[in-house]
Amino acid sequence: MPETLTLLGIETSCDETAAAIVRRHADGRAEILSNLVLSQISEHAPYGGVVPEIAARSHVDHVDRLIVEALHGAGLDWNGLDGVAATSGPGLIGGVMVGLMAAKAVALAHGLPLIGVNHLEGHALSVRLTEPAEFPYLLLLASGGHTQLLGVEGIGRYRQYGSTIDDALGEAFDKTAKLLDLGFPGGPAVERHAIGGDPARFDLPRPLKGTEKPDFSFSGL
Incomplete structure (x- = not known):
């Protein structure tokens, strides 16, 4: 294994197209050399939410360009990569599928190993890119879905202590909006309005109160 590893990362699991170059140094330290994220908010706003077909087509339109720009932003060419992750x-x-196909194409064209990354595992470990977080640590993973x-x-190696039994927190925000x-x-939008709101105005229910397992429930709030 080389003393340093430099990887191209590709993310297209929802409504943002992203490409980044990350380097792992011999001492285990991670360094983000470039990180490009293209938002699709303007494309989905007329529909009030993410439209999967529109999201996929937008990824097709932009992922190749972002990969090249990420390389240039890191001051590298294809020879500077040790692998591709998506x-x-x-x-x-x-x-x-769009991101995986792009990653497979790069890996095949340049003889690089391809690593498939679980989206949630990426969330769980991303703190270690910028903070000296040592194992084990407790993680609240809150996203759109x-x-x-988690421990x-x-x-x-992950231990799930609790999970939502209905809606995810992101879904609750979207439904409220x-x-x-x-x-x-x-x-x-919900956060902006909440800042000026009265937290005592509504007597919201407290689901799962008194239960032993630390699960969440946001449906109906």
């Missing part, structure tokens, strides 16, 4: 799921299947309380014991006609994306 999200392999979970996510919107059309988008995931998942809400989990991260090592790479590939849609009900209140706050526009898309819903999360930032």
